[in-house]
Each structure stands twice: as structure tokens, then as C-alpha cells.
Amino acid sequence: MGFFEAIIIAIVEGLTEFLPISSTGHMIITSSLLGIESNEFTKLFEVAIQLGAIMAVVVLYWKKFFQFNKPEFYAKLFVGMLPLIVGFLFNDVIEALLESVLTVAITLLVGGVVLLYVDKWFKQPVKQSPDLFATELTPGEFIEADEKLTYKKAFIIGWWQILAMIPGVSRSAASIIGGMQQRLSRNFAAEFSFFLAVPTMFAAAAYSLFLKKWHTDGTTVHKGYELILDSKQNIYAFAIGNVVAFVVAIVAIKFFINYLKKYGFRVFGIYRIIVGIILLGLIAAGYL
Template identity: 35%
Template structure:
């Protein structure tokens, strides 16, 4: 199979799964294994590059909100909410626990936890958490939009986000579960999770890319560019679709899908 076909397939997988509560890491490991594209620095670097494509999609979708958060929206003439209360402190509080955990346990996660067995455990455990969060939520949301999110809720979502340090757990799945458990509705929790993803994923992907920079070759550019653009376009569509979908089908169908994916790992990889 040619590199460009592999780039297209994995770019589509990344774009579809990065911001859904189903573990993009799990999908990339499984599909990469089936395609025979795994176990090399080239493959690892490619995953980092396509994640950057997904991050760019979030920036495009939420650019007005992101500008208002950092305080430059008005100067550029954007139509930020007049009574906006969501600010950069909410984001900082939300990402701080994950950043501390990532810095402390980065090597342990990469060298010990990053395995198919851990992914299966993360998929199942994350699915169970999502079902519990959905059952306890019971449509009793008190926080119905981003500007009603409190600092305490941001902290709790940040703490739940730390579960995503375990491969397979899913950053989106853990943050959505945390958001529901602290009183947000599905759309608000999803949007806050998307916005928190920008600095977290940009920092993590940027670090990994710098670490792999010496292994990059000009001959790999078509592979990386194809994957990046594919992930960006697919994620752009998937984000908008997911925000509409999550309010109607909730989390339990995604949890069931995670259990099926764990079964696929057991059949094809373990």
C-alpha cells in the first residue's frame, strides 16, 4: 500500500476520532497495526503531525471564542459575547492538572503504559465511566452554556482529564464525563473540552515533534502533508457534526462502541 493511501486512511481516522469520546490513540494503534504502519520513528512522528491537523480544526471552529478568551477579540472586530464570563483563567485551571501529570509521568506513560493491553483497559474503564456519568446526569444540567462555567467546574473537568494520561481512556471521554458529573449539559461540556484541547494538544504535539525533528526527511513531506490536511478537513467536519450529535444520542452509544473496539484489539493485536 502506498504512503499516500496510508496517510489518507490514518488522517481520516484521526479526524473522526480525536474529538469523539472513543480514543483516537486506540484507533490509530489498531488501524496502524492492520496497515503495517507502526513501530518506527516515522510512524510515531506522522501521528504527531496529523494531531496538529486536528488542533488546527478546533482553532478554525472556535476562533472567535478563542480570541475573546485571550482578550483580543474586540480589537479585531469579532463578535464575542457581550456578557462573556469564560476567560483564560478557566482554561488555565482546566489544563493545569493534566500538564502537571503529563510532565511528571511523560516517560512512564510512553515507555510503560503505551501498549495495546493498556489501551484495552483504558477503553473499557473509560466506557464504564461514561455510562456512570450519563446515568447520574439524568438531564439535570445547571450549566447550559460556556459563559456559565465556574472555576470549580473547570478544575473538576481538568482533574477528570488526567485520566486521559492512560492510553485508550480518551481525553474527550474523560472530560465529557467530568463535565456531566459537575452539572454541565452535553454541548457545554463538549465545547469546553474542545477549547481546553488547543493548548494541551499543541504543547504535547509540539514537544513530540521537536523530539522527532532530527528523524524527519524531505522524502516524508508528501506523507506528512497528506495526513495533516486530511486530518484537518475531516476533523473540521466531525467537530460540527459531533456538537449536534452528542446532545441527542448522549454518551452510552459511544461507551458500547468502546467495548466493541476493545474486543477488536483482543482479536487483532493481543
């Protein structure tokens, strides 16, 4: 992977990681269009630059992440991560079976149809209860304050997030829809999705860097950090990739929250459907 290619992939990661359009799917598409070799370093790079993206969340919501007098926040993030333990057990199998442009095209298309209707499914107005620690809600009542996010709801949203292991589904879309299904307002569901991304993506990056075994020539086994330190080119690509992903993700998060408050998910559904159809056409024509 060259320097220019690393920057393009990082821009794609930063733009798409927190939008409900699938960062993994878009990186697979971009790599395919650019003709980037699908080697072990490329796969590692696409996971490792998530570190830059999650730092954007920490910086933008630093008051939330460093509010140590409210340990419930960290506990609920931990509970939301628990289902991912099951997901990690099958990660390599899913990656081997489903990492293709065709899978991305299909999941983009199906997910786009879902996003077209998700605002209608959850169009009831947000209601704010005076009791911020209420655990019982009347039918149809939506919640906004994070103190009302129970451990049970955080755990269920974590199971929704597992769907994103399928390329093209979108971790952001799955966890936001899961949050709305648990009667969170779409704005808070999106923000909790950002918060949950930090430990989730950090764990995925740490696993890829320090625990996962990468077979560079079919037999030789390396750790992820060894692949990065293997050459100056890899080191520069990793460093600049994370910086670019960080800067772009800050812009993308601010845009998404402001847009979501006004317009909802419909435009993202339309975008996914258009991209999915185009990809299926390119695959059928033999270009991908």
C-alpha cells in the first residue's frame, strides 16, 4: 500500500465510520477500485486506522469520557461490549466467508431499504420524564437522558452491534437502530453508538495489533505491530492514516449529529441503495 492509497483509505474510514453506510464496506470497495492488493498489511491497516477515528469521539465528547464521578457511564459501555465476546469468536470465519464486494453490495442495498423506513417506525416524539433514573417506561415513550439507559438496554444494543461483523451492514447503523428499538431518541441513539464505538473499536484494533496471527506468506506468522514495523512505508502509512482518519472523523461526526436532528436517516438509505445497485451492476459487467 502506497502513501497516497493510505490517505484515501483513511479519508474513507473517517467519513464513513460514524455514518450508517458501513466503513468496512466502503474501504473494501475503495481498495477494489484502486486495485490495492488484499494482503495482510492492507487488512490490518483497515482495522488499525480506526484508532484515529475513535480518538475523534473522545476529543469531541471529552467531558463525557472523563467524568469520573459517574462510573455508570463506563459500566454501561462495558455491558454493551459483552456480546462482542461472542462475535470475536467467529470474526475470522465471517471475514473469510463474507469479505467480498458482492456481500457489501447486497448488505448496502438491504440496509438502505431499512433506513428508508426507520424514521417512520420510530417517529413518536421524544418525551422527557422528570425522573432521570426511571427504569419503567410507558409503551411508546422514548427516552433522551443517558441516565435512563439501563444496563439491559445497553446489553441488547451490544447484540445489535454484532450484525456489523457482516461487511456492509454498518456498526453505526446497527447500534443506532438497536438503540431506537430500545426506545432511545435517534439523537441519543446515535451518540451512544459513538460512545460504544470507542471500547469496541479499540478492542478490535488491539486484537489485530497484538493478538491476532497474520500469515504473510501462508506460513510465516506475525503480530500486527510487527507488520507495521516491517518497513518505513508501513510505519508512515499507519501514522498518517490515523491522523487523517482522526481529522476527517471529527468533521463527519459534527455533520451527522446536526443533520440527523433535522432530517433523519432517509438520505443515507437512498445513498446505500444507489451504491448497492451500482456495485451489483459493476459486478455483473465484470468490472469488480
